[in-house]
Amino acid sequence: MSTPTRTRPGGLTSAEVAERIAAGQVNTQPDKSGRSVADIVRANVFTPINGILGVLFAIVAYTGSFINGLFGLLIIANSGIGIVQEVRAKRTLDRLSIVGQARPTVRRDGELRSVPPGEVVLDDLIELAPGDQIVVDGETVESEALDIDESLLTGEADAVDKAPGDPVMSGSFVVSGSGSYRATKVGADAYAAQLASEASKFTLVASELRSGINKILAVITVILIPAGALTIFNQLWISRQELNDALLGMVAALVPMVPEGLVLMTSIAFAVGVVRLGQRQCLVNELPAIEGLARVDVVCTDKTGTLTENGMRLSEVRVVDDAFDEAEVTQALAAIAAADPHPNASIEAILEAYPDAPDWTVSAVLPFASANKYSGVSLTGADGAAHGNWLIGAPDVLLDPESQTAKLASDLGATGLRILLVGSTDVPVDTAPTGGSNVPGTLTPVGLIVLEQRVRPDAGATLRYFESQGVEVKVISGDNARSVGAVAESLGLGTAETSIDARTLAAGGEQLAGEVEDGVTFGRVRPDQKRAMVGALQSRGHTVAMTGDGVNDVLALKDADIGVAMGAGSSAARSVAQIVLLDNKFATLPYVVGEGRRVIGNIERVSNLFLTKTVYAVLLALAVGIAGLVAHAVGAAPISYPFQPIHVTISAWFTIGVPAFVLSLAPNNERAKTGFVRRVLTQAVPNGLIIGALTFVCFLWVNPGGSTVSVIGAESDFDGVQMQAATATLAAMITMAWWVLVVVARPMNWWKVVLVSVSVVAYVIIFVWPFTQDLFKLDSSNGEMMWRAGVCALAGVVLIEISSRILKARLERRAAAEAAAL
Structure with a gap:
């Protein structure tokens, strides 16, 4: 080279x-994106739950009984929602420029x-x-x-x-x-x-729901192998069933162990949340982001564009020279603002305050330069009369620092206001300065222009909302520290005196973490410091949301648990954030928090339904398998799994699937809490054990002995008595699972009563209508068996109710103790 x-x-x-x-x-x-579309498709198709369901579906397909493979449709649904979500996120990242x-x-x-x-x-x-x-x-x-x-x-x-x-x-x-x-x-x-x-490196937002479900799936995967082996051994070698029968029995035992609908329901609940937030002009780039924002306990927000609107507002003009009256000064300011073809924020504020400019012309112009910190205009009337040579600029540049006007400007600036000096010179403004002066001619201070940033009218209410919810708000800005503090103080957050200049912060470590945790407002923050401050808060166990709109916010937005960008901000900030407020309203965040809480609370509620099914399916499969081994050892009649896959599929339709969907969309304002897995299992395990145990007892009570399945050609068909036994056992199990739905749906209201009632009606139709009986291989005509099943179901309902009441009392005592500790 x-x-x-x-x-x-x-x-x-x-x-x-x-x-x-x-x-x-x-x-x-x-390259802007970390993954191709092919990578995204691969990652969503080849998931643990899809792998489990795929293998089980292949086994059912091998038997030729496709009616028993309806659960395979969930593979398409689970993959489709994930692919659409991540491709959309990829396209957003690809627009990063x-x-x-x-x-x-x-x-x-x-x-x-x-x-x-x-x-x-x-x-x-x-x-x-x-x-x-x-x-x-x-x-x-x-x-x-x-x-x-x-x-x-x-x-x-x-x-x-x-x-x-x-x-x-x-x-x-x-x-x-x-x-x-x-x-x-x-x-x-x-x-x-x-x-x-x-x-632009692709990362999915942290989700306790997603990670909790993945942990549960990992445990279930471990359980499936011995449970499947035990079931197939019992069906094939002990009960001496045909291979197809044994395979269907194994699949029927294993499918309900997999909470396949929980993954789908979580994705649907998030997707519905995204649609609801979209109606409030809030774009969610990643579905679990609405969960994350509901969990944050610290919100780090920029000042400009977030708490304040873009631009400034003229507060007042203080005339400091008695030779000029206020009307004359405001007329000159109106003419100066109107004559500027490219006004900056300060001139735009003057133009907004004084839109009616006199019919004067500009005879000389001195463009603004940051080296001088001022600009100038010489004005002439229509009659040729001079209307002054005016300079507007920084008081600390144009004035003697010891003058009264300079001290007044300094005092006003210390309150967070932006101060400009308007002055008059005795020569046209395009005259070159002489004698070592930095201004043309002799400058006479005329007045101080007091500008203030426009605080968003809804910012105060938003901050009060976060305070009421126990969420800290920290203002992190690149502007002057006192100015940042003054704006925040006007909203009831900190004071100008306590605002911290970030140039005095520690470089990192525990000292920085302590300073950031204790501080409220920070000014002169560099981009790398914003990122370090987010990391410092996270090191103290905080869940941090970062809002911003500039390129300087990008890395902090990326590192925060949840990044929130303003729609009018830079494309980089919008692309890396998980949430974009298209209406640029900080006040939209409470709605996002509320939607996240609805999703989390409802998913946790319906998780009890899915995981209860997992627990009783595991217990039933193990109980039948072990009972079969024992029966074989003592020479008794063989015991095989009571259900076919289609039975366990329909058992979930109206006790879990449809009700879970409806409940996941219900209002829910409960605060988000950590410990999702622990809380869900605390409720699901007792209920699952009760249902599993009593379903097994019911099967033993009604089962006349022998195999439950025989095969005619490629389609499974029950022996009449065995079909009746399976139907009675299924009815008992569904009744107990329905009562878990009733417990989960509490407190009841009219639409929940309708929901649980529809469930009852649907199953009555399925069990008594000849068409559905034939389709789903059911026979409820044996009154003796159905009576025994009713006894078992009633016992299960009573035990579930007692268990739920004890658990509720224990949780209430724990919550009271935690509240007292706080």
Whole structure:
């Protein structure tokens, strides 16, 4: 590789450009997404639960009894929702582009050429004019009052003056002036590209529901192997069934152990939550994000664009020179604002306050430059009369710091207000300063323009909501610390005096964690500090949500447990955040929290139904298997599994499936708590043990002995008496599972009463209608067996009710004890 030559004033030659392209020194952007669509499809299809269901479905398909394989449809549903979710997230990440599609102008072969950003090479000399975006990192070569806005990168609102030799960073843009810079870092080495590359790595938001369900599935997978082996051994070798019968019995025993519907129901509940939030202009990039925000205990928010609106508001104009009356000053301000073709936020605030400008013309203009911190206009009336030479700028630059006006400006600025001086000079503003002065002619201070940031009208109510919910709010901004503190104080959060300048914070470790945990508002925070502060809070066990809108927020948004971006913010912030507030309203967050709580509370509630089924299925399979071994050992009639797969499928339709879907959409305002798995199993295990034990007892009581299944061709068909025994046992099991539904649905209201009643009616129809009896292989005509099943079912209902009441009392005592401890 040859060594690049130094850039000449005329820019690179075509040969030098070709040399750099060949060396790979071109502004090629790295891939934005960590996974391809094929990777996403693979990850969602080849999951543990799909693997389990797939194997079981293949076994049923081998027997030819496809009616028993209806559970296989859940593989499609589970995979489909996951694929749609993650492909959507991938497309969002693929839209991540910190640097837009501006075409920079480069000097090559002594000529100016407009090229796409991807064709800029190392050492290119790039022209800059107002509004131009910096597409690669570089070093300033020429500067004519060149001011660069780096707010999206640093959070600093004021433009930065760039002199020759000063660095410029990709992602910033030119506010005023002109110049050129030499590209020193291109492609993946540029600052913006590094942020994009790190921020766009695919990660799914942490979800206790998802991880809890995965833990349960891992345990179930371990149980399935011995349970399946025991069942097939009992069916095939002890009960001497045909292979197809034995396989169907094994599948019937194993399918209910898998909480397949729980995964689907969780995804559906999240998806419905996303739709509801979408109606409030809230875009959720990852479904479990609404769960995560419901669990956060610290919200780190930016100030500008989050607590405050973009732009400023004129609070007052304080005239400090008695020679000028207020009307004269406001007239001049109106004319100055109207004459500015590219007003900044301060001039826009003046224009909004004084929209009716006099019919004056501009005779001289002095553009704003960050090096001077002021701008100027000389005004003339229609009759040719002079209306003054006016300067507007920073008081600490234009005034003697010991003057009364300077002290007044300093005192006002300390309260978080933005102060500008409006002054009059005795010469036109385009006159060059003389005698070492930094202003043209002699400046007379006329008044102080007091500007304040526009606090969002709903910000205060939002902060009070979080306070009432025990969620801390910390304001982290790149602006002046006192200004940040003053805005937060106006919303009842901290004070200007206690606001912390982030430049005084520790570099890291426990000291930083303590400072961030104790502080409320922070100013002059660098992007890397935002990220470190999020990590420091997480190290103390906090679940952190980060809100922001600029490129400077990207890495902190990525590292936070939940990233929330404003819709009007940078594309980078929107792309890496899990939640985007399209209406730019911080006040939308309480609705997101409420939706997350609804999802979490309801999924936890319906999880009891699914996992109760898992517990009683495991117990029943083991009990039948062990009983079969014992019966074989003592020479008694063989005992085989009572149900076919279709039986366990329909048993879940109206005790779990449909009711769980309806309950998952119900209102629920309970606060999110950790310990999902422990709480669910505490309720599901006792109920499952009761149902499993009494279902087994019922089967032994009604079973006349012998095999429950015989095969005719490829389709299974019951012997009449054995079909009646299986039907009675199934009715007992469904009745007890239905009572678990009643317990879970409490407290009752009219629609829950309708829900549980529909369940009863549906099963009555299934058990007595000849068509469904034939379709689902049922026979409820044996009154003796059905009476015995009713006794077992009643005993189970009583035991479930007693167990539920004891558990409820214990949980209430524990909650009271935790509340007293707090």
